[in-house]
Structure formats: C-alpha cells, structure tokens
Amino acid sequence: MDINLTFSQISDAANEAYQYARQQKGGANANYIPYLANIDSGLFGLSVMLPDGRSVNVGDTGYRFGIESVSKVPTAILCMRQTSPQTILQKIGADATGLPFNSIFAILLENDHPSTPLVNAGAISACSMVQPAGDADAKWKAITDNITDLCGSAPVLIDELYKSESDTNFNNRAITWLLKNYGRIYDDPAMSLDLYTRQCSLGITTEQLAVMAATIAAGGVNPLTGKRVFDSGIAPKITTLIATVGFYQHSGDWLYTSGIPAKSGVGGGVLGVLPGVLGIAAFAPPLDAAGNSVKAQAAILRFMEILGLGIMNGDRVTVAADK
C-alpha cells in the first residue's frame, strides 16, 4: 500500500505523541552510575527528522544528556566504515543476546563471542577495533569525528559523567578481560575500555540524535550537511543490528509492538530508524527494568501508531513536499 503523508501530519503526530507520553509515570533514573541518578527526571524531548532535512522538535530537545549505549551505534558504523560489515560479523558478531546489556553470561553462551557491537561486550570490542591501532588520541578523534559527521554537529564530553562511570565500571572491566582472554580485544584492553567509557559519557541532544537516525534512514547521507557519511551498504547492516538487539532482552517485544528498530541508552535516550522514511529520537531519564526510557518508548510507539507506520508493513511511504 502507498502511504502519502504531509509534513504537518508528522508534526501533529510528534506533538500528540509527546503529550501522551508525558503522562506516563513509572521507571527510575539509572542508579548504578552516580551522575545519571541525579539528572532531573522530569526532562523529556522528542525530535523527528526526514531524509530531506525537515524536522520537528518538541520539549527539551536541546538538553545535553549522556548518550550512553546509543554511542554503540555510531562506533559500529565507524568500524564498518574502516573495515567492512563482513569483518564486523567475523570479529564481533551480529546476534541478539536475549540478555541484559552488561551480561557476562552472554559471552560464555555465544562461544566466547561478543555477539553484537550493540551490547557492552561487543561495543568494547568495537572500540578496540577502531583505527589507527595503538593510538588512543587518534582513535578518540576518529570516534568523535564520526559522531560529528553523523549528527552534523559535535558531541561534548560530560567530564563528571566520565569520571562517575570510570570510577564504577567494574562489570565492564570484567567483560574486557574476559574478552581479552578469548582473543576478542584487538588493541590494548585498558585503552579499549577507556574509549568505550568515554564515548558513553558524551553529551548529546535529541536534535543531534534525530539527525544521526535520519542519516541512517537516508542510507548514509546526512540530511543537514548533505555529506555522505557512510556507504549505502552499511545502512541495512546497522539497522539490522539495531532491530535485533537495540532494546536488549526486550528487543523482540519492542519491534513487534512499535514497528521501528530503535536503540536505547541508560542516559534515557532512544534513537529510532525507519529506513527511507525518517529518523526519530527521544530522551527522558526514568528507565524500565531493562534500562530503556519509559517516556521515550511511549512517545515513539504512539508516534508510529498515529501515523500507521511500521518497518514490516510493506508500505511505500512518502512525505509530500511543503507547498
């Protein structure tokens, strides 16, 4: 079926979804990272961007929050850019774990494989793969330049969050050394973990994340800058990873219900990609038990429902140009 939307329908849906989700109670800020526990839990923003650059922003869309696990998406893209999607499959994997994001058990179950670059193990492994090997500063520059390219503007490190995470990331230290033992850390282990911790501590806004999401939806061309950031062949690969494990052990339920591949972070951010149609991002700190933002999920789900969209629907979706 053909679905022909106007931009004002998209804008109205975003506003209605925002108002609906604002009423959703429940959840709690991540409490295992001290900085995140203290963020104002009333903050809430929703941003949508189309591949042609038109955008809608509702609420606290300029607030800079911790990107956390959403950072796993751009760094996976970077590794695919620097090697190939096939290399990522071989060195890290592309399997859903069905387990929490920080699971050590998942590493053991997957025959010592990190499973996917979108859980902690695979993301630390991905940071170890970033080129140029052995040079922490140059690797960090590659990671942040890539995010800047995807967002059309730079992320800013939240020093306090970085310190907070570095002081408390004992589980991730265990994951790193376990992976090292299995030959899945491709550079210095301490450096790889530090790069991962730092990328999680980057401050980002929903406006920036919506541009990143729209760049993926547009097959690698940033709608804001017009720059081709990555090869179009990478778009379906990263979207597959997002669809299979973006919400960790709730990924199946989420895709089944919402119809949009999305990736969450414990900072309260969610990035959603509807290929060829739009990118969406939401942020609100209170999380459900799996670490996914309650209001961000509600907003994106409602937005999809109002417009009758879904990646599996088989519809050809167009948005009319403004008159």
Ligand code: GLN
């Ligand atoms: N920095 C966090 C961690 O490694 C990210 C987790 C997340 O956002 N799910 O625990």
